Amino acid sequence: MSTTLITRIGELMTVDDEQRVLRDAAVVIDGDRIAWIGAASDAPAADERVDAAGRALLPGWVDSHTHLVFDGDRTAEFEARMAGQSYAAGGIAVTRDATRAASDERLAALVAARVREARAQGTTWIETKTGYGLDTPSEQRGARIAADGADDATFLGAHLVPAGVDPDDYVREVCGPMLDAVRPFVSWADVFCERGAFTPEQSREVLLASRAAGLGLRVHGNQLGHGEGIRLAVEVGAASVDHCNFVSDADLDALAGGSTVATVLPACDLSTRAPLAPARRLLDAGVEVAIASNCNPGTSYTSSMPFCVATAVLQMGLSVAEAVRAATRGGAIALGRATGEGAIGSIAVGHRADLHLLDAPSATHVAYRPGMPLTAGVWKGGRRVV
Ligand SMILES: N=CN[C@@H](CCC(=O)O)C(=O)O
Numbered sequence: 346m347s348t349t350l351i352t353r354i355g356e357l358m359t360v361d362d363e364q365r366v367l368r369d370a371a372v373v374i375d376g377d378r379i380a381w382i383g384a385a386s387d388a389p390a391a392d393e394r395v396d397a398a399g400r401a402l403l404p405g406w407v408d409s410h411t412h413l414v415f416d417g418d419r420t421a422e423f424e425a426r427m428a429g430q431s432y433a434a435g436g437i438a439v440t441r442d443a444t445r446a447a448s449d450e451r452l453a454a455l456v457a458a459r460v461r462e463a464r465a466q467g468t469t470w471i472e473t474k475t476g477y478g479l480d481t482p483s484e485q486r487g488a489r490i491a492a493d494g495a496d497d498a499t500f501l502g503a504h505l506v507p508a509g510v511d512p513d514d515y516v517r518e519v520c521g522p523m524l525d526a527v528r529p530f531v532s533w534a535d536v537f538c539e540r541g542a543f544t545p546e547q548s549r550e551v552l553l554a555s556r557a558a559g560l561g562l563r564v565h566g567n568q569l570g571h572g573e574g575i576r577l578a579v580e581v582g583a584a585s586v587d588h589c590n591f592v593s594d595a596d597l598d599a600l601a602g603g604s605t606v607a608t609v610l611p612a613c614d615l616s617t618r619a620p621l622a623p624a625r626r627l628l629d630a631g632v633e634v635a636i637a638s639n640c641n642p643g644t645s646y647t648s649s650m651p652f653c654v655a656t657a658v659l660q661m662g663l664s665v666a667e668a669v670r671a672a673t674r675g676g677a678i679a680l681g682r683a684t685g686e687g688a689i690g691s692i693a694v695g696h697r698a699d700l701h702l703l704d705a706p707s708a709t710h711v712a713y714r715p716g717m718p719l720t721a722g723v724w725k726g727g728r729r730v731v
């Protein structure tokens with residue numbers, strides 16, 4: 346297996362247990378793993394040498410929440426929103442129709458193109474969901490395409506009750522034949538627990554059936570108003586509850602007392618003109634916070650993690666170190682992949698060599714120069730992909 350030395354790193358943000366930041370540092374990649382970290386002056390020789398010339402090196406972004414398996418866009422809905430309308434779950438049906446009409450090949454190509462866009466901005470691990478099929482054959486197809494195109498695949502049959510279908514019948518289908526059909530392709534299940542989507546009771550039913558089928562759990566919760574999504578996520582031991590725009594003191598206590606990550610979605614909050622998720626308050630209460638893009642055609646048509654990190658710093662009150670951690674290690678924790686051999690989201694010996702070289706001397710530039718193309722190189726599993 347060949348080795349690569351990345352040397353003369355101006356700022357190496359490890360996001361490791363001690364949150365170490367090394368200056369004039371080097372990293373050695375061996376195969377798909379990180380084999381060595383230390384001072385550039387002590388670095389061992391390697392087959393290939395990359396001169397970072399003072400640039401910053403970070404873990405690749407871990408985007409733990411996207412919906413990439415779709416066709417069509419929702420420009421008209423976005424324009425209406427910018428003219429004052431509020432977001433409602435019903436728009437999901439527009440994307441469902443466009444997605445069902447697309448061929449398998451076209452959908453797979455769309456997902457691949459979206460993953461390439463994300464990677465070009467430093468994303469090295471990406472989760473994606475079904476949820477624009479909404480019947481058993483279409484959800485199964487979405488699950489297969491999600492599993493082929495992304496690193497983690499999530500079943501979101503409980504995204505919207507299709508018009509004309511009885512909600513209880515639909516929940517029975519999600520928990521029965523649909524779950525059986527997607528099971529070979531996914532390791533996670535998610536539910537949109539919100540007024541206009543699924544009630545807490547329906548959501549609990551879907552989550553418990555999914556857990557019984559061996560899937561890890563995630564919840565879309567408290568996006569459009571106060572409700573039970575966050576507390577339900579903690580109660581069932583979900584790995585993550587995502588959105589969290591409306592967080593009561595009881596929700597905060599539940600999160601602080603549990604192990605569920607609160608995933609905030611800054612680009613979605615801007616695109617829906619929602620109150621920003623209270624990431625500062627969550628961190629201050631000791632809650633593990635992740636940042637993800639929520640790339641989807643309805644509420645957040647971007648996969649730019651640098652944009653999300655910049656927004657978290659500029660608008661949500663996070664420090665650069667907190668935002669970088671949330672967008673790397675936080676996402677890895679939300680996907681159960683932050684520890685052990687081959688862990689992602691931090692730079693440590695034995696972890697996967699998923700790395701992001703910035704065209705800047707420090708990670709601060711991601712927030713200081715928002716919207717600028719600052720990705721100089723990306724390694725995924727030790728292989729240079731950008
Ligand atoms: N809120 C639920 N699901 C997506 C939006 C889906 C859509 O509107 O197409 C989200 O995470 O924001």
Ligand SMILES: [Zn+2]
Nearest residue numbers: 410412565639
């Ligand atoms: Zn989502």
